[in-house]
Amino acid sequence: MIRPNLPTFAFLMALGACTTSVPGMTQAAAPPPGVQGPQAAQPAGPFTLPPLPYAYDALTSVIDAQTMELHHQRHHGAQVAALNAAAAADPSLGALSLEQILATVSSRPAAVRNNAGGHWNHSFFWTVMAPVGQGGEPSPALQAAINRDFSSLEGLRTAFRTASMGRFGSGWAWLVVRPDGTLAVGSTPNQDNPLMDDSPFKGTPIFGNDVWEHAFYLRYQNRRAEYVDGWWSLINWNEVNRRFAAATQ
Ligand SMILES: [Fe+2]
Structure with missing residues (x-):
């Protein structure tokens, strides 16, 4: 409060x-x-x-x-x-x-x-957010997919940071499960998302970050990178694991 x-x-x-x-x-x-x-x-x-x-x-x-x-x-x-x-x-x-x-x-x-x-x-x-320390960690199945598609969790983090920072103006960065079961990172403008029929970046989101300035401006002003880096510690892996399992079953 x-x-x-x-x-x-x-x-x-x-x-x-x-x-x-x-x-x-x-x-x-x-x-x-x-x-x-x-x-x-x-x-x-x-x-x-x-x-x-x-x-x-x-x-x-x-x-x-x-x-x-x-x-x-x-x-x-x-x-x-x-x-x-x-x-x-x-x-x-x-x-x-x-x-x-x-x-x-x-x-x-x-x-x-x-x-x-x-x-x-x-x-x-x-x-897909939780208080720091309460979000758990990637499940073995998700960690294996991350290692397969990004080499490591750090590789995923780097790709997600690049997508978050590369979105010009307002939008979202996503980690999605593609129809073939692979993981992919990308971003969409405005309030678009990977579930939209005309999105050039498609998939089932399992986590995503809001990079509109309204999500961080009071504390970070224009420092999107600082917000994006801090946001990683809020990921609710327990929920992400559940979404990954549902998307790949
Ligand atoms: Fe928002």
Whole structure:
């Protein structure tokens, strides 16, 4: 949680004790201790903002609590609200999973592309991070694949850093499982991702980092490399292992 001070206290009160005032979302009861976010919020549409699986201040060794709260509630929350607005205009969207929307996104309006992409990307992003020391390590099967495709974990880290730094402007860096079962690192612009039917970089993401400035600017300003290097210590390998197993079974 943001450190208590009067402006922050007023801000939290305005939020209704961690509920959101993002347009299109309704007020809700405060979440239980240890879990931040509007998990009881009732969306004005079929898409919902998932709660974080940890407190806003759980990742502060790399990402400060205020950035986490703004990123989750305001940035991600706004994308959910905008996607619900798009679903109000096109009710057929509400019958589809996010993955189904992404798989047909090339024929949809830009607002659907950006907000469905943003909603999927951020929902995924929260799950592949964990407090430092709690993320475990690559499973033997994943480590073997990393060694096969990147020589070593350090080789993967270098490739991921290069992709993260090479993305001009806003976007995401990814580790994906290709259809042939190999691992690949790449990046996508804006809120695009490797599940989009027209993405030049395709695969099933097993981890990814948000390199938009909103993900790190309060602490790191323009120092993306410092954020990217620190972010590696937040990887939730337990979740990545699960996703790798699901993608290769
Ligand atoms: Fe973001």
